[in-house]
Amino acid sequence: MPAYYLEIAIVLLGLGLLLADAFATTLDRRRLGYIGLAGVAGVFAALVFGVNCQASEPLWGFYATDTAALFYKGLALVCTFFVLVLALEYAPVLESYRDGKPGQRGLGEFLCLPLFLCAGLMWMASMTDLLGLFVTLETVTITFYVVVAYMRRNAGSLEAGVKYLILGALSTGFLIYGLAWLFGLTGQTNLAAIKDVLADWQGDTTPLLFTMALLMVGLAFKVGAVPFQFWIPDVYQGAPTPITAFLSVGSKSAGFIVLIRLLEPLLASPIRGAVLLMLAVLAGATLLVGNLAALTQNNFKRLLAYSSIAHAGFLLVALAAGRPAGGVTPEGVVALYLGTYLVMTLLAFAVLVIVRKAGGSDEIAAFDGLAKRSPFLALALVLAMASLAGVPLTAGFFGKFFSIVLVAGTGQWVLLGLAVFGAACGFYYYFKVIRSMYWNEPAKDAPPLVFSTLTGAAIIFLGAAVVILGVYPKPLTGLLAP
């Protein structure tokens, strides 16, 4: 079965649910969510068992199904699945910030849009053409603009949407200009052909450097690298929490797959040294800013935003190494890191959704005494925080470990020192949440924490994944070996 059937299936599913939302006025919108979940799970099963990635010829040179593409498709599907679970849990909060009759406040649409995001992300993973990359990137970004501003009566959500729109449009402008330059220099839109042209590049490399700079502006915005990270804290904090989770995991993965694909021709060209230097500088700055800024945060959602910048720094450290070391490749480490990042971030956001729904606040103080109120949720969040901090024997350690191995292999000691410093900072701000849960007493009028069985099952699954992947990362190591 060709791989593009998967995206077609997701798009059709999304359209079907959208039509159902439009015309079936008395339907419980949650049903749409359940159908969406079943559909995504089915497509994921088809991906794992059905797709043959060896033989297929790229569609007109646009669409490839190499191992990396299939891995990122799988990431997108898993992420969408859990985001839909979180969206179903978050529904009461969402509906309180929108107008309309009860049951008709836009929940249906909110459950369909992640499916289109998923399709866009899956397409993006396979794209090997400049135009294809751009179109799918824009599909995803514009859909994100819509869902970030979804809570119309919440000023924070609207502000986040506007900020994301304006800054995103600006960065897209830089990106498309860079893509235009790339096309102009090489006369090709297919990435493999571009790589061939650039590898034989003679003469002045200034146009190449200019192109690289333009592309890096656009891509650094997407992944949240310094100095283009300013949108992340406000957009993450204002957006509906399930969408923040999707941004944090899905958008970041998309940004990195695009970064890897676009940088591949540039790394084969004469400006390879400059590209790696640029990545190293970005990585170092991102590690510093992301970690230092997170130290002072008192709002859990904003803390997660800055921590996602810090994690982007680690991922860039892996890419800045530029060559395999110790039996692992940079692209493989990025894939492993993103896979573990998905599990631990979604776990943290799941607990946040439940606490936010009960107490109405995203502050760290809202987690006070969680160990007493709900030992189950407290344990889940401890696992998530430990994994994000990079405590060994949790999933999050492998990514940091192999990033450090890669950078130690290149002898970039400053970057290694910054990575060590960044990880140490993490011990403070992630453990602040653990402190709040265990050391502090719960507030007198703390509301009871209620969550559905589906969310509970999702938390158990993610928590188990964090622990199991900590010692047995086999499902995620397919791309590691050179």
Next chain:
Amino acid sequence: MILAALIVVPLVAAVAVAAGAPARLTSLAAAALNAVLAAAAVLAFKSAEAGHQLTTTLFTVLPSPELKLSLGVDGLALVMVILTALVTLGAVLASPAAVARGSLRLYYACVLLIAAGAMGAFASTDLFFFYAFHELALIPTFIMIGMYGSGDRRSAAWKITIYLGLGSLVLLAGLATLFLKLGGTTFNIPALTAAAATANVDAGTQSWIFLTLVVGFGVLISLFPFHSWAPSAYACAPTPVAMLHAGVLKKFGLYGLLKIALPLLPLGSQSPWVLNLLLFALLGNILWIGFVTIAQRELDLMLGHSSVMHMGYVFLGIASHHVAGLNGAVLLMFAHGLSIALLFFLNGKIRAGAGTTHFDRFGGLAKQAPRLGLMFGLATFASIGLPGFANFSGELLVFFGAFKNVAAQGAVWLPLATILALWGVVMSAVYGLRAFRSIFMGQPTANAATVPDLTAADLATALLFVVPLLLLGFFPNLLLHLVRPALAALTGQP
């Protein structure tokens, strides 16, 4: 299988306790079982053979680079396993039957997790899991000190967590570089040791990696000047956590130096400038911290500082590169682990009774609590290094070995450092005896009446530590014959 069981038993017990099994009973059963398993491991171990024994590979994490959960013990690791099992049993026996705040289940679960982490770190023959298991103790420690500790527990908990976190990350950077320099294909420690002999890494690079490892491990061992987390952390920690940290987890760093840094970096570990730095630091531990310990007026802080101070001797033994020095270092690690655990246990009893451990508030406690006084006296004399206790044998070997100065002829100031280090013995006598006199001798004060004497169970717990200390004091070969092959291999290298 014995080694796998040694790790799995406390882990399973921790999960069971968290899920609702009777906390104290389950933990005691697990700790007792671990002690039995450790004894079985000793009986199954053939001390004449070099290399790792009782090896198992539980599963493969990655084929390339070779990363497996493989377990095995050589003599050195076996000594550490015995120490961990003994101190775990003591720590669980020292844990209370009820806690004032928080849940008892969480308390015992955390103690068991710390013990499991320590056991796993010593039993691993894979570099990755050696590092990873030690970190298992980080979060339980954070929770335990912050929730169940005493005094300024919150800031102590932050200090230990961030300091140990930073130290272990520096260590990780060093281990990652070492792994790559030795081929970057395997994490298996015996394989890496074999590769180190043929890898031809130049001396300069080796020195820098060795320095990184010394700093990384040094933070975990509270090497001067990276020691400031330790005294307050041990003083504020609940008794079982203090016993496990000061007794066992601190030794992890020393074990790492002996098992990994010395064998894998033969040239780097002998480089004069790194050794001089190390000597400077360990003298800081012995002399500077020694003086600070003398200035302490509270027993728990004094014990915390003294445990930092005694690490200086072990470092001296390691720096000596002499077979006597290394044997002394291992014996002292074992002896200090037992003696400091016993001292913290007794300190916990005093603090639980009187609510304070300040010297000025006590006096004449020995009249009212003679068993407590006897045990404390024995523990103090062990810690000072009185002949007859294992600590003396260890320190003696360390001093003889270091004074020989076989390491990097001339450029290293080992003999001078040894002479200066000898003063540490005097200092520990000063503060140890002063503590004993202040608390147990003289006129009884009001606080003395509130501290009950040791019950029969407490006495048995204390004897659990005293008996090995006396036994090894008179017959140190009982322990040393286990480690001799492993350490002989170490010093056989150039």
